[in-house]
Amino acid sequence: MDTNPGPSVTVFTGPSLSPAEAARTLPGAEILAPVARGDLHRARERGAQLLVVIDGTFSHSLAVSPREVVDVLRDGAVVLGASSMGALRAVECGPAGMLGVGTVYRLYRAGLLSSDDEVAVTTDPDRDYAATSVALVNIRLGLRRAVHRGLLTARRAGEVEEAAQSVFFAQRNWRSVFRASGVADPDGAARAFCEQVDVKRDDARRALRTAAGLLTEGAFKPSGTAHFTTSLRYPGHDPLLGLDRAEAASDLLRWLFGSGRYQRYVWPLAVGEPEFGDLAAIGPQDRADALRERLAALLGRTLRGPEEIAGFAERLALELEFLDEFQTELMRRHAVTRLADEAEAHGLRPSPHQLRAVRESVAVAHGYEDWPSLTGDVTPADESGTERLYGALPLRWVEEACDRLALARAWQAGTRRPAGPQQPQAVRPASRRTADGA
Missing domain, CATH: 3.40.50 (Rossmann fold)
Structure with a gap:
């Protein structure tokens, strides 16, 4: 044919x-x-x-x-x-x-x-963009297949996988991750087998x-x-997806802060704010904790009332437009909302496994080790009745984003569970890093 x-x-x-x-x-x-x-x-x-x-x-x-x-x-x-x-x-x-x-x-x-x-x-443009490092997903699956072949124990494979996650992506290769893990492979058979796996x-x-x-x-x-x-390109398409500019900026603010995606965009907005004025006097060993504390203070101040939230939403929208990411993030939110609506229309709910997975993911996206750590950092309701994550982000934003994301995952995975009061709402963020040659 x-x-x-x-x-x-x-x-x-x-x-x-x-x-x-x-x-x-x-x-x-x-x-x-x-x-x-x-x-x-x-x-x-x-x-x-x-x-x-x-x-x-x-x-x-x-x-x-x-x-x-x-x-x-x-x-x-x-x-x-x-x-x-x-x-x-x-x-x-x-x-x-x-x-x-x-x-x-x-x-x-x-x-x-x-x-x-x-x-x-990483890639080499002079060789048709051939890969010069190994993708983490290839390492994960290569190790699993090596365990099935009896070339590694599950424990040793887990140690190599953990080491691979800690190696910068541009430096990931099988030799470096085995060396970093300290796992012995005397005859090189396990590594040689893994090197052949390319999913x-x-x-x-x-x-x-x-x-x-x-x-x-x-x-x-x-x-x-x-x-x-x-x-x-744009005639016939509403780039704001039916919203006016203020509504789009406000909805995007709630989505980014609820899902945890705000972390990649918020730091340029913190430059020059009074909360960050004394960072030069703080030693490198205390810098990470200090940045987190000051960001919480800044957000606690700027996300309190409707006027403050609207002003910060516009600042965030301008930053996204500068990065050429405003429409991308708006479309991502729209896609999640559409999937979630489809799930609800068909009576779908996330499975228990999906619920656990998304809770862990949302915690990581917000900078926590796990979901209990996140929920343990929620402050009691203030005078307006609002519970806040680390005293700054309204918890309802996180819950709204989690609900939409979990329903979207249920629809994508085709989990057909009848809707009902016995089914808990789930949560999920999208945590991503960028690199060449993905």
Whole structure:
């Protein structure tokens, strides 16, 4: 069967799968470097009907945003993701119609993985963006398979895995993590076996096979017609998703602070505030605790009344716009809300396992070791009846975000439990770090 996709298929790959192998699997496809912001728009403008996102960039250029994925989906393209950046965006943009395949995608969708650090690697642009470090998800699964083979005990594998998490992503390789763990591997058999495990590569291959299947008659037939152009990108689309500017900023504030995502954006806003005026006099050993205490004091002051909250929401919105992340975060919140609404409409509730997992995740996103540590730092209700996390964040914001996120996870995982008063509400944040070549 002829599955030559012609010029209407575009694949973004690099560290997960070589461009040469991608070209052999999909002859005639346009094979490009890891996707960056704007690349999906440009590919769609050229007429791409099927876009396969495997790898993408993070730190040295802006990552492709969920908003961009939604743009090309709404214009009629099919977008398939797997392995790395593709898996991340497939989970986030599934409600809009993006397709996801593979082990990494399923692990993120089930909530067993949450951080970008799991798939982040460094790359060599001079060698078709080949990976120069090992992804944490490959290390985790490689160790599990080594245990099944009897090459490592579960305890020793756990020690290596713990060491891998502590190694900076750019320096992760099998030699360094075994050395850091102190686990003996005299003949090198365990390490040699683990080095052969590459779930990101396997997922990328599956994505291309899936794309080839979509091209068969009766599944997906590229029409070669694209109506998307950069100049017409925004007409017909409300970037604020039905909200006015103040409402969008306020809703985003509650979402970011409730879910814990605020941590990546709030520090520039603290510069120049009186709470941080004496940091120069504090020794390095006490700096982390001092920063946390002063941030709590700043938020306790700025998140007290409606006027103060509105003012801080606008400042945060301006910071997000400066970083070109305002619409991305707004779309992420919108996607979670849409999934949660679908879950409620179908009577779904999170499973006990999902509930435990999301509670632990939300605690980590807020800087706590676990959920009991977070709940133990909630202060009694003040004169307005508001309980606050570390005396600053309204606890109801955390609960609202947790409810939406847990319901969204239940819908994504297809957990079909009847709604009822016996089903507890769950919580989940999204904690992510960024790096090149994810």
